[in-house]
Amino acid sequence: MNHTLKDYRIGCLLLAALAMLVLFIYPSKLQKSPTYNYTFIIDITRSMNATDYQQDNQAVSRLNFVKQTLRELLQKLPCESKVGLGLFTERRSTLLFEPLEVCSAYTEIDTAISKVDWRMAWAADSNIAKGLLSTLDMLKKSDSSVIFITDGQEAPPVNPSYQADFSSIKGQVKGMIIGVGGFQAVPIPKFDSQGKQTGFYTQDDVPHRSSFGQSNLDPSQIKGYNARNAPFGSEAATGSEHLTALHETYLEKLGAESGLAYARLTDLQNLNQALKNPKLAIEKVVQTDIRWQPALLALLLLSLVYLPRLYKFRPLFRS
């Protein structure tokens, strides 16, 4: 037998060359990988200014925390995923832009998210159930998943007799409700027209009950009730609506009614995990580069050829 072929090095080099051949013939394979299409609808009502998140040991407002987390999330989304952005206030939302591919439009999406401001609100009420309903209605034709980000603080509180009815829309839209805020009630900052904080909302600043339509209570129970002039009675309503906390059970209830999942925002990891919900993923077949596999094999074989000899032990192997 040829002496050359007995050398292990030649075997290694031949195999390495073979591996390189494979590398150039099969550079990639088709692989299913999940991509996502989200339309983030961010609540920009006043209660979102409440500062009950911590970031780098500093208290940040819910809105800023949401913005920061979304911007970080943007970097984690796989290419071919799409992100759209909308804002919610009053009882409707507005769509700023339709979903855009994250890798090609990263800067644009990132800048747009960073510019979201509570002062973009076109009205001051916060009727979340109606807002969610109209948002879902607006986006039911799109194939994007609606991610509705809110703290669940209805202002003024909803009269139980006039609740939004989700039955017409249930199950037609994919999506999630993301609850923001802490469970401890905190005051809502108040700003002047120049955007400077001038304190907090006090008990007298906000309505503590809805005075729309008819009361849901039995008229005989309401003090000073007059069907035409005082359907809610004569007493001033008191309550703690000037403080805000995450209304988690309420949001869970809305989620169940509208067929959306619910998750609470605590940090980037938890949001990322919640949004990776397989129900929201779209399987896309993409070309995956697998050249590293034969290249690694060739590398190992080549290294084997040049591995330093163990001179010390050589005499042992020679007879």
Add this chain to the structure above:
Amino acid sequence: MNLAVDTPWILSGLLLALLPLFNSGMRASPAPWLTLMPADTLSVFIVCCLRLCAMVAIAGLVLGMAGLHRTEQSRERIGHGAHIVLLLDRSSSMDNSFAGRAPNGSEESKSTAARRLLTDFVKQRQNDLIGVAEYSTSPLFVMPLTENKNAVQAAIAATATPARGFTHVSKGLGMAISFFEQQPVTGSRIVLLVSDGAAAIDHDSELKLREWFRKQQVRLYWIFLRTANSPGIFDQPEDSRDDNAGAMPELYLHKFFLGLGSPYQAYEAESPDALKQAIADINRLENLPMHYVERIPKQDLSTVCYSVAAFLLLALLGAKFCEIKR
């Protein structure tokens, strides 16, 4: 060159490229006494070459696996174009037709017409940087100045969703001008205001807007989508009692714009065709020479790495077959 890799930790494999320094990779032939062998420059040279080949081959494989690429480059070029901020009115009346009715099957709403024509407009302006701002009661930042036309189209398409609120034009203008901050002054800077109504601007805002327009050298185009039987921007009041900003906001806004001192052009469009004409005009006029940045996308170099490695590997293999055994 600006080289970069996708997975930096793989670069630690470059240490393997040092292996050929310690081992020639060749079979040792026994010789009775090495000193007997004459020094041969050519042999030394060939051995060095082979070791170098091996080192480069290993490095090539490692760099290929790490995903070596040239990062996105930009090249400054001079072309014709403009920086344009589209300032779109999202007030509820935009969802009505030019006749002031809710649109039926045969006529389109003002916002639909505006959307259709703006989409075409953006398609034609290839070199421009285009940003989008909207306003109703409050200004909305939608899309920064960008050359990504898909992003601008997505923002324009999103105006198909229902509009809301009132017309608060001064805040919208302020927002639109703010887009030009920290942007180089090159080519023309345009705010293209598309609205169907006007509002009185308070004194403070007037002062600020005047200053900002002058400072940022912004040219203003106002496409006023006039609804039938509503006051236009060129109408003069019939009754002197109506001659105030509250009663005739369109006229007064027009007067304010004329007094800005920066180039200003108003178009009163009463139908989609007139709107088309206005956009064609802008297209024709605003083509000043402009520095713009052309992006050269990221270039993958891993194929080059693998090719070099494969070639050297074959060379080494060839050398191996040249070895002789005595």
